[in-house]
Structure formats: structure tokens, C-alpha cells
Amino acid sequence: MQEKLCDLIIIGTGPAGLSAAIYSQRQGLSATVFGDTPGGNLYMIESVKNYPGFHEGVPGMQLGIFMYSQAQSEGANFTMTNVGSLEKSGERFVAKDTSGNIYSAPLAIIAAGSTPKRLNVQNAALDGIHYCALCDGPLYRGKNAVIIVVGGGDRGGHLCVFLSKIARQVILIDKGSSLKMSAAQQKAVAMAENVEVLLNTEVQAFIGENELKGVLVSSPDGQRKELSADALFMSIGWAPNVSMMRFPVAATPEGFLKTDAKLMTSCAGLFAAGDVRDSDLKQIVTSCADGARAATHAAEFIQLKQYTANGHNLNFQ
Numbered sequence: 001m002q003e004k005l006c007d008l009i010i011i012g013t014g015p016a017g018l019s020a021a022i023y024s025q026r027q028g029l030s031a032t033v034f035g036d037t038p039g040g041n042l043y044m045i046e047s048v049k050n051y052p053g054f055h056e057g058v059p060g061m062q063l064g065i066f067m068y069s070q071a072q073s074e075g076a077n078f079t080m081t082n083v084g085s086l087e088k089s090g091e092r093f094v095a096k097d098t099s100g101n102i103y104s105a106p107l108a109i110i111a112a113g114s115t116p117k118r119l120n121v122q123n124a125a126l127d128g129i130h131y132c133a134l135c136d137g138p139l140y141r142g143k144n145a146v147i148i149v150v151g152g153g154d155r156g157g158h159l160c161v162f163l164s165k166i167a168r169q170v171i172l173i174d175k176g177s178s179l180k181m182s183a184a185q186q187k188a189v190a191m192a193e194n195v196e197v198l199l200n201t202e203v204q205a206f207i208g209e210n211e212l213k214g215v216l217v218s219s220p221d222g223q224r225k226e227l228s229a230d231a232l233f234m235s236i237g238w239a240p241n242v243s244m245m246r247f248p249v250a251a252t253p254e255g256f257l258k259t260d261a262k263l264m265t266s267c268a269g270l271f272a273a274g275d276v277r278d279s280d281l282k283q284i285v286t287s288c289a290d291g292a293r294a295a296t297h298a299a300e301f302i303q304l305k306q307y308t309a310n311g312h313n314l315n316f317q
């Protein structure tokens, strides 16, 4: 099949990819955007309450459609297919989509987001099981709720402290014999009086019909018990969506892409934006900002040849 040429390949139709599409089109780059879900993860969010400009909240799906329509009206080309593979061919990036179409461009932005790691146990799809405390935690404010947090890393510790101000009680469960969070985070958890920590405790099943009512857990002594809860927040990690990449790029051990101050990866001409990137805050507003910045620096890169493959001297930690 013949290669279709464009200036910029964008992988992902979430807030990062759509913002990148808007900004690149406005800077004169022709963008081809891959992804079959306009708005990306936004479709999962009932009401977005922390995106500036919508003080009463906005359904995630609607916000995603707004962003998608805006990118479309700027002239971005949407394939509505996923990228099966992204390869490097000389100075160009070559994307093969799931329908067999092949696109090539001198620039690419990976904005493919990440997927929350889930537990493969019974009833994992009940209402009341959440993956974003900043987003869904406030739903339980004033409800005298008991909330379980699964995962005792730094993020889990942060969630506990955040949720302890909302819930009547927070129970932190970790299957390990100690918490993996930093000493400072452990201290913050210990200072929150309504947080109970259960170590050596593993989730066996979620309990409930449609809504979560509790969790069945086991401990190493073989005992199983039920913990009642109104909500549960998973914090066992997120996996970046990078399986389409066929060439090596600097990344964290979990696979999140490392970038320089201009959001370029260790591969010249390849940028990363949004949740797929190694960053400290993964939210809609930061993903939009990433997309705008990646597109702007991609345009700058191609126009000024500010970086070259040889002179590409980045400082990755």
C-alpha cells in the first residue's frame, strides 16, 4: 500500500492529542491523528469538575467531543483507527494503522495515554471502584464514607491523605509486608488519624451487586475476611500505551516516555504529551498543556532545525 505523507503523526485522540492537533494545524503543520475514541479517557468521566471554564462541571464525553470538533474544524485529518506500529525509516516516522494504511511524517507526537492496572478478581467492574482520587474522591465528601485504597506506594499514600479529609475512615491495603512509599509520605499517612493500614493483605474479590459494598481480603495466615466499604480507589499503577513503538526511546522502568524541557523524547523529532509521558501530574489540564507545547516545539523543530539527530544533546535523568 502507498504511504500517505503528512507533516505530523499524532497518536491518540485524548486531551493531549487533540490539543496537539489544534496547535499544530494553527501553526501550518498538516496533522494526521490516530485513535478511535474522540476525547480518549474523557469518555470514562461522568462529570469533570476541575477543568477551568466549567465551574458547574462538564460531562467528560461532552468535553471530549468539544475538543475533537475543534481539532476537526482546524483541519486535522482523523483516521479513526489505531496505530499498530510506529517505525523509524531514516529521518521519517512511519505509522501503520490497524486497517493497513501507512502514513509517514518527519515529526510524531505520542499522546496515547495510559491504562490503569486492574486486579483480575471477581466483580472488578462494580460502581464505586475508582482509579482517580483527585477526580472522583470529592464525590464522597460529606457522606461519612469508608474508603479503601489498594496499593501502598507513594501515590497510594498521597491518596490516603487526600481522602482522609473527605472520608470518615480510610483503609490502606497492601499485599507487601511494608509500605513502599517514602518516609515523608509514611509520616503523613501516620499523622492522618482516620487512616488504618493493613499490610500482608491481598484483595480476593470485590463484594456487591451493582455497587461496591466491600472487599474480601486474605492475609498470609490464611484467614479471609470481609471489609465493608462505600468506595475503593485502586493505586497499583498505570501502564503507558507504548506497545506500538518499534524503536528504543528513553523511558522510566514502567515505560513512561522521558522528555526534555520541550517535550522531545530521546529520538529527534519524536515528542510525547499527556499521560504517556514521565510527568508529575496526569490530568486533563496538564495533558492539554503538553499537547499544545509538544506541537509548538515540533513546529519549531522542523522550521529552525534547532535540533539535529547528531547534535541532539539532551539531559535525561
Ligand SMILES: Cc1cc2nc3c(=O)[nH]c(=O)nc-3n(C[C@H](O)[C@H](O)[C@H](O)COP(=O)(O)OP(=O)(O)OC[C@H]3O[C@@H](n4cnc5c(N)ncnc54)[C@H](O)[C@@H]3O)c2cc1C
Pocket: 011, 012, 013, 014, 015, 016, 017, 034, 035, 036, 037, 039, 040, 041, 042, 044, 045, 047, 048, 049, 050, 051, 081, 082, 083, 084, 111, 112, 113, 114, 131, 132, 134, 135, 136, 241, 244, 273, 274, 275, 276, 282, 283, 284, 285, 287
Ligand atoms: C476514571 C477516570 C476519571 C478521571 N477524572 C479526571 C478528572 O475529573 N479531571 C482530570 O483532570 N483528569 C481526570 N482523569 C485523568 C484524565 O482522564 C487523563 O489525565 C487524561 O485523559 C489524559 O489525556 P491523554 O490525552 O494523555 O490520554 P488519554 O485520555 O488516555 O487518551 C489517549 C488515547 O490514545 C489512544 N491510544 C492508545 N494507543 C493507541 C494507538 N496505538 N493508536 C491510536 N490511539 C491510541 C487511547 O485509546 C486513548 O483514547 C481521569 C481518569 C480516569 C481514568
